[in-house]
Each structure stands twice: as C-alpha cells, then as structure tokens.
Amino acid sequence: MNQSAKSYSPLQVALIGGAIATTATMSVFGSAWTRSVWATLALQDSPKTIVDQVWQLVNHEYVDGKFNQQDWQATRQSLLSKNYSSREEAYTAIREALQKLGDPYTRFMDPQQFEALTSQTSGEVSGIGIRMEVNEKTQRLTVIEAIENSPALKAGIKAGDEILAIDGKPTLKMKVDDASKLIRGKAGTPIRLKLGRAGKNAFDLKLTRANIEVPTVRYTLKQEGNRRVGYIRLREFSAHAAEQMQRAIRDLNTKKVDSYVLDLRGNPGGLLQASIEIARMWYNDGGIVKTVNRVGGTEETKANRTALTNRPLAVLVDGSSASASEILTGALKDNKRAVVVGGQTFGKALVQSVHELADGSGLAVTIAHYYTPAGTDINHKGIAPDIKLDLTEAQERQLASNPDLIGTKSDPQYARAIAILSNNNFAQPPANQPTRPMSHADNLKF
Numbered sequence: 106m107n108q109s110a111k112s113y114s115p116l117q118v119a120l121i122g123g124a125i126a127t128t129a130t131m132s133v134f135g136s137a138w139t140r141s142v143w144a145t146l147a148l149q150d151s152p153k154t155i156v157d158q159v160w161q162l163v164n165h166e167y168v169d170g171k172f173n174q175q176d177w178q179a180t181r182q183s184l185l186s187k188n189y190s191s192r193e194e195a196y197t198a199i200r201e202a203l204q205k206l207g208d209p210y211t212r213f214m215d216p217q218q219f220e221a222l223t224s225q226t227s228g229e230v231s232g233i234g235i236r237m238e239v240n241e242k243t244q245r246l247t248v249i250e251a252i253e254n255s256p257a258l259k260a261g262i263k264a265g266d267e268i269l270a271i272d273g274k275p276t277l278k279m280k281v282d283d284a285s286k287l288i289r290g291k292a293g294t295p296i297r298l299k300l301g302r303a304g305k306n307a308f309d310l311k312l313t314r315a316n317i318e319v320p321t322v323r324y325t326l327k328q329e330g331n332r333r334v335g336y337i338r339l340r341e342f343s344a345h346a347a348e349q350m351q352r353a354i355r356d357l358n359t360k361k362v363d364s365y366v367l368d369l370r371g372n373p374g375g376l377l378q379a380s381i382e383i384a385r386m387w388y389n390d391g392g393i394v395k396t397v398n399r400v401g402g403t404e405e406t407k408a409n410r411t412a413l414t415n416r417p418l419a420v421l422v423d424g425s426s427a428s429a430s431e432i433l434t435g436a437l438k439d440n441k442r443a444v445v446v447g448g449q450t451f452g453k454a455l456v457q458s459v460h461e462l463a464d465g466s467g468l469a470v471t472i473a474h475y476y477t478p479a480g481t482d483i484n485h486k487g488i489a490p491d492i493k494l495d496l497t498e499a500q501e502r503q504l505a506s507n508p509d510l511i512g513t514k515s516d517p518q519y520a521r522a523i524a525i526l527s528n529n530n531f532a533q534p535p536a537n538q539p540t541r542p543m544s545h546a547d548n549l550k551f
Contacts, residue, residue, distance in 0.1 A: 152195030156184050159199050159213060159468050162460055163206070168471045170399045173207045180205070192464065210455055211471045219467030222459070226376060228343030232289040233257045233296060234317040237268065237281060245269075245301075246276045246284055252320060256312045267301035292316045322349035326360050327512075329523045335362040335416075336512050336519075339383075342375025342429040347382035354386055354413045364417040364526045366519060368512060370447060374428030377456060381406050384436045386413045391440040392478030394432045396456055399472075408440075418443040419522035422490060427451035434488050435477030445490040446522045452487035494521050 160181045163172075172180075180202055189195040199213045214222060224230060234255020240247040246268040251258040268276050271287045288296065292315050301307050324337040335357035339346065357365070377394075384393045389410045397403050420443045422434055431450050437443035456473040476482055496504070496517060504511055514520050 152189035152192050153185060155192070155462055155464055155466060156189070156195050156199055157181070158462055160184060160202070162468055162470055163203070163211065166458065166470055166472050167206065167211065168399045168455070168473055169206070173205065175205050196466070208471050210457055210469060212469050214467040214469070216465035219461065219465065222467065226343055228319050228321060228345035229316055230289060230319055231292045231316050232314055233312050234315070235262060235288070237284065239281060243267070244278070246279060246281070252317055255317050256315050260310055260312050262300070262310070263302070265303065268298055269301050269307055270299035272297050290314050318345050319343065320349065321346045322353050324353040324357060326357060326362065330527065332363045332527055333361060334523065334526070335360070335365045336368065337365065338368040338512065339372055341372055342379035344376060344379070346375065346379045350383050350386060351413065358414055362416060364419070365414065366419050366421065366512070366522050366526070367443070368421045368519070369426045369430045369434060370421050370423040370518070371425045372427070372430040373425060374430055374453070377429060377432070380429040380432040384433050385409055385411050387418060387437060388412050388440055388442045393436045394478070395476045395480070396473040397476070417526050419526055420445045421447050421518050421522060422450050422488065423448040424451055424487070428453045431483055431488055432475065435481065435483065438488065438491065439478040439481070444492065444522070444525055445488065446492045446494060446525065447490050447518045448493070448495045449489055450483070450487040452483055452485045454482060454484035492521060492525065494518050
C-alpha cells in the first residue's frame with residue numbers, strides 16, 4: 106500500500122469488491138500522493154482534512170461524472186462550511202455525502218475498518234494461525250484447524266482443542282471475534298494459551314505471533330469412476346490467491362488428472378489482478394475482461410500464452426459468486442474454456458480503487474464498469490450458468506451443517522459437474538492451443 110501507482114493502469118491497481126463488502130487495494134494516487142498533497146492539513150489534525158480529501162478523490166475518479174445528478178461542487182461547499190467537533194462527526198458527514206451517489210460500493214471506512222480490509226486483501230494475518238469456532242454442543246471456543254506453517258501447527262495445536270484462556274483471560278462465553286482480537290497482534294510478540302484436549306488435563310502453551318499467509322485455495326485429487334479429477338476451491342481473490350492457485354494446478358498436473366472442477370461458490374471477489382492472473386492459468390488466447398472509465402476510456406486484458414493446463418474444466422458458481430469471481434467465470438465461459446454449473450451469479454460489474462487517507466481511514470471509489478470478453482454487462486444480472494442447478498433449502502442446510510460433503514457426490518452441483526465432464530470434452534480448449542511448460546522463474550509477481 107506504500108507504492109505509488111502512477112506507472113500502473115487502472116486494471117493493475119484497482120480491486121474488485123465482493124457481494125457483501127468491497128475489498129481493497131492500493132490507491133490510484135498512491136500513498137506518496139496522499140502524503141504530499143495533504144501533509145500540511147494533516148499536521149493541523151483537522152477533521153476537515155479528511156472530509157475534503159474524500160471529496161477530492163471522488164471528484165477526480167468516480168465512475169459517474171454526473172455524480173448521480175448531485176451538485177458535487179455544492180456538496181463540497183456544504184461539507185467544508187461545517188465545524189466538526191470530532192473525527193466521528195466528520196465521518197458521519199462523509200458517509201451521508203457518499204450515500205447520495207447511490208453506489209453502495211463507494212464507501213468510507215474508519216481506521217479499524219480500513220485495517221481489517223487491507224488485512225483481508227493482503228491474504229495475511231499476524232497471529233498464531235488457527236481457525237476457530239464456538240462449538241454448538243459444548244459452547245466452548247474450539248480450534249477447527251491449525252494453518253500450515255503457522256506457530257500453532259508447529260506448537261502442536263490440533264483441531265478439536267478447546268481454548269480455555271488467552272493470556273490469562275477466560276474464554277467462557279467469549280465470541281470468536283473477541284477471541285480473534287486477543288490472539289492477533291504484532292509479529293514477534295508472545296501469547297499464552299490454556300488449552301483443553303480430550304483425554305488430557307488442561308495445559309498452558311506459550312507461542313510467538315508471526316505473519317501468516319492465509320490459505321485461500323484448497324485442492325484435492327478425487328477418483329470419480331475411471332476419472333482422476335482435480336478439485337480446487339477458491340474462497341477469495343487475495344494477494345496470495347494466484348500463487349496458491351498456481352501451486353495447486355502444478356501439483357495436480359503431476360498427479361495426471363483427467364479434468365478439473367473449480368469451485369467459486371460463495372466467493373465474494375477480491376483483487377482484480379488476481380482474477381486476471383488466474384484466468385491466464387487456464388487458457389492461452391482470448392480476452393479476459395474489458396473496463397470502461399467515466400470518460401469512456403477502455404482497457405482490455407487478454408490471456409498471454411501462459412496456461413498451465415488444457416484439461417477439461419467445470420466451474421461451480423452460485424448467487425454469492427461475485428465480482429472477481431464473475432470476471433473469471435465470464436472469461437472462462439465466453440472463451441468456451443469451461444462449462445459453468447450452478448446458480449445465477451451475484452451481478453457486480455464495478456471496479457473500485459481503495460485509498461488510505463491521512464488519518465488511517467480509507468475510501469473505496471468505484472472507478473470503472475467491466476464487461477466480459479463477449480461484451481456482456483452482467484451488472485445487477487449476473488452470469489447465467491451453462492447448466493442451471495440451484496440447491497434446495499434442504500440441500501443447502503445439509504452442506505452448511507456438514508462442510509465435508511462439499512465437493513463430493515453428496516453435493517448435487519459437484520455431482521452434476523462430474524457427470525458432464527465424464528460424458529463430453531466440450532470444456533477443453535482447441536488442440537491448437539498447447540500449454541507452455543512453466544519453470545520456477547515464471548512465478549507470478551505482484
């Protein structure tokens with residue numbers, strides 16, 4: 106987030122938000138621009154500094170040059186004519202002004218919200234590396250998983266362990282969010298947990314926090330009849346998603362898979378660049394996405410002959426597959442690279458730029474509209490799957506209560522994808538598009 110973005114195109118610096126919340130990236134201006142323009146005002150610590158900074162950013166790059174028929178100059182005069190007794194009062198005025206734009210994705214974030222957003226899109230956390238939940242039966246804070254290469258895994262923490270206390274503070278009736286705040290902290294700092302484990306007395310464990318890459322790609326080899334299927338689930342398009350996807354495809358290639366299933370269900374989006382890099386792993390030639398800014402300027406991104414596989418591919422989507430997920434799905438569908446199975450996708454075709462402001466707060470601004478390679482506008486419509494198959498409420502409840510069934514024959518959308526892949530090869534690219542073997546020197550750079 107500290108790198109100036111002046112030498113980058115909007116496609117390279119913008120992020121795509123999800124169905125629920127806009128995910129974030131570096132500012133189009135970059136932090137250097139922010140500091141140079143606002144340094145003097147920031148030293149005054151005036152809430153008006155942030156108010157005017159937000160107005161200027163929206164004025165400079167918001168996708169709708171008519172600002173939803175609002176007099177944006179009059180809005181500035183109104184905002185700066187007020188005296189704000191606190192930052193919170195200024196934040197409220199900013200949110201009210203942005204709401205008039207009629208765009209839920211152009212939004213202001215206080216410093217805590219902005220920090221959470223940047224942590225999410227970075228694909229990293231500073232902590233001990235566990236996933237946890239409040240167990241429904243015991244009502245105790247329980248470890249679901251210790252993440253690979255994390256302090257927790259190295260210390261021997263296991264799924265099913267109960268977290269009884271964090272640095273001496275009992276966790277009984279503690280919410281997961283509250284426990285997460287206590288566990289997270291600066292890398293290199295110590296933390297002490299009291300754990301309970303079946304068949305063993307409660308014991309204390311001392312750990313040191315570290316920066317941990319959060320796995321957003323999970324994959325496995327499945328034997329489905331006489332076919333070897335590489336199943337890959339992508340949860341979000343974080344800064345590490347592309348390199349994790351690359352590792353997954355390469356590893357499955359060594360296992361001689363016959364076909365792939367890429368599961369984008371529930372994926373709300375993330376980094377635009379990650380969706381582009383991942384699309385390039387599946388086909389060699391053809392468009393990926395086209396963006397159009399507020400003055401009609403267009404930019405098209407295409408595949409660049411760096412595909413990792415040409416095996417048949419099915420993509421699973423649903424109503425929560427949004428934004429960057431829809432860019433990838435639309436690219437694969439329009440290029441006839443994959444058969445798309447599941448429900449209609451969410452329908453978000455807007456690109457945001459995210460800026461860090463002078464006081465550590467943040468602003469997400471919609472800067473462009475995107476279209477699929479075939480020129481389709483999916484905004485508020487979504488992508489129609491090739492094979493439409495919505496889950497019933499009972500099926501959704503079954504998968505939600507037993508996540509181990511996702512990506513198995515008990516998962517109707519996965520089962521349909523396997524049946525399609527077993528019966529035809531129309532999800533395979535033309536034979537004249539061979540994949541290029543990639544070496545370690547081809548690792549993606551961000």
